[in-house]
Amino acid sequence: MHVLGRRDWLHGAAALACACGREPATAQARVGWPFAAPQPGPAWDPSLDWAFDGRDAEPMPVPRPGDWLAEHEETGQDVVQFLADEPNRPEPPRDTIVIQPLAMVHRKHVGPIQPSLVELVDYVGRFFVLPVRLADPIVMDRRHVGVRMNHGHEQWNANDIDGVLREQLPGDAYCCIGVTTTDLFPSSDWNFVYGQASLSARVGVFSLARHDDAFFGGPPSDPVLVRRRGHGVVTHEVGHMFGMQHCVHHLCLMNGSNDREEADRSPLQLCPICLRKLQLSVGFDPAARYRDLAAFYRTYGLLPELAWVNARLARARVSPSSGFSSTTRTQIFGHSPPRR
Numbered sequence: 001m002h003v004l005g006r007r008d009w010l011h012g013a014a015a016l017a018c019a020c021g022r023e024p025a026t027a028q029a030r031v032g033w034p035f036a037a038p039q040p041g042p043a044w045d046p047s048l049d050w051a052f053d054g055r056d057a058e059p060m061p062v063p064r065p066g067d068w069l070a071e072h073e074e075t076g077q078d079v080v081q082f083l084a085d086e087p088n089r090p091e092p093p094r095d096t097i098v099i100q101p102l103a104m105v106h107r108k109h110v111g112p113i114q115p116s117l118v119e120l121v122d123y124v125g126r127f128f129v130l131p132v133r134l135a136d137p138i139v140m141d142r143r144h145v146g147v148r149m150n151h152g153h154e155q156w157n158a159n160d161i162d163g164v165l166r167e168q169l170p171g172d173a174y175c176c177i178g179v180t181t182t183d184l185f186p187s188s189d190w191n192f193v194y195g196q197a198s199l200s201a202r203v204g205v206f207s208l209a210r211h212d213d214a215f216f217g218g219p220p221s222d223p224v225l226v227r228r229r230g231h232g233v234v235t236h237e238v239g240h241m242f243g244m245q246h247c248v249h250h251l252c253l254m255n256g257s258n259d260r261e262e263a264d265r266s267p268l269q270l271c272p273i274c275l276r277k278l279q280l281s282v283g284f285d286p287a288a289r290y291r292d293l294a295a296f297y298r299t300y301g302l303l304p305e306l307a308w309v310n311a312r313l314a315r316a317r318v319s320p321s322s323g324f325s326s327t328t329r330t331q332i333f334g335h336s337p338p339r340r
């Protein structure tokens with residue numbers, strides 16, 4: 001396992017195998033977080049208030065027993081803290097999100113990937129407004145990746161996979177996210193992990209194994225629901241690689257989650273605070289991004305997501321041009337090359 005700092009690795013949506021040893025967070029500490037919306041900061045454009053207005057964003061609900069925030073003491077990251085953390089940002093030559101299919105020697109393939117890799121590439125590109133490249137599959141090897149059986153499921157060690165990906169990080173990769181249909185675990189005291197990603201090392205991995213009830217021996221799940229879960233976990237993990245920590249401010253894609261029920265409660269969308277972080281890093285026009293996402297949701301039958309995006313677009317009172325350009329981004333981050 002690579003030790004990259006106390007806050008560096010974030011496990012996305014995972015189940016703990018045992019008590020984490022911390023006192024449950026108090027509900028009050030998680031509700032009424034002082035930043036209901038991004039604070040006006042660098043290069044604030046009033047014409048985009050509609051996109052970052054937090055007044056109608058859903059607040060973070062009081063954690064239920066077993067929820068992520070009931071078991072993990074996370075305090076959140078507002079926009080000011082995000083910038084102070086000096087996150088990576090896409091800059092040439094590292095300006096492409098690489099999706100890296102993974103395979104394991106001797107392992108039988110269990111069926112078609114849902115959503116398809118082509119669909120994942122399409123969605124991630126629209127979500128992050130960056131080029132996305134599907135890499136040729138690489139084969140994991142038991143000499144480099146730990147394997148165990150857990151409740152009848154083969155699982156690969158996600159930390160080992162991240163180590164392999166770090167050593168092979170392509171030169172054009174802003175980040176590289178491995179994808180597998182095999183179940184993952186991060187360490188011996190966790191039951192599984194849907195995915196994990198580094199805040200700074202540009203690598204992460206996620207699994208599509210658990211999104212269909214067929215994995216647990218039940219009848220196949222609604223394919224639209226399986227598709228939604230797959231897109232949720234990949235964008236959550238890639239979001240971490242933009243330096244976004246788990247969100248405690250609103251119901252948000254970047255919420256941590258302990259199980260599938262909790263993950264299903266989180267939307268596919270970023271809350272205003274997390275959207276602002278991504279926009280500061282990438283420099284997109286929020287209305288154009290939402291239109292691209294709406295086309296995707298319409299094509300693939302993700303109708304609640306389509307309705308949500310259309311409602312946001314209805315609030316866009318101004319022209320599609322946001323005035324937020326790469327020049328503005330440079331004014332915020334300076335001219336220095338990526339730190340890592």
Ligand SMILES: [Zn+2]
Pocket residue numbers: 010011012013236240246254255256
């Ligand atoms: Zn996460």
Ligand SMILES: [Zn+2]
Pocket residue numbers: 247248249250251252253254255270271272273274275
């Ligand atoms: Zn958020």
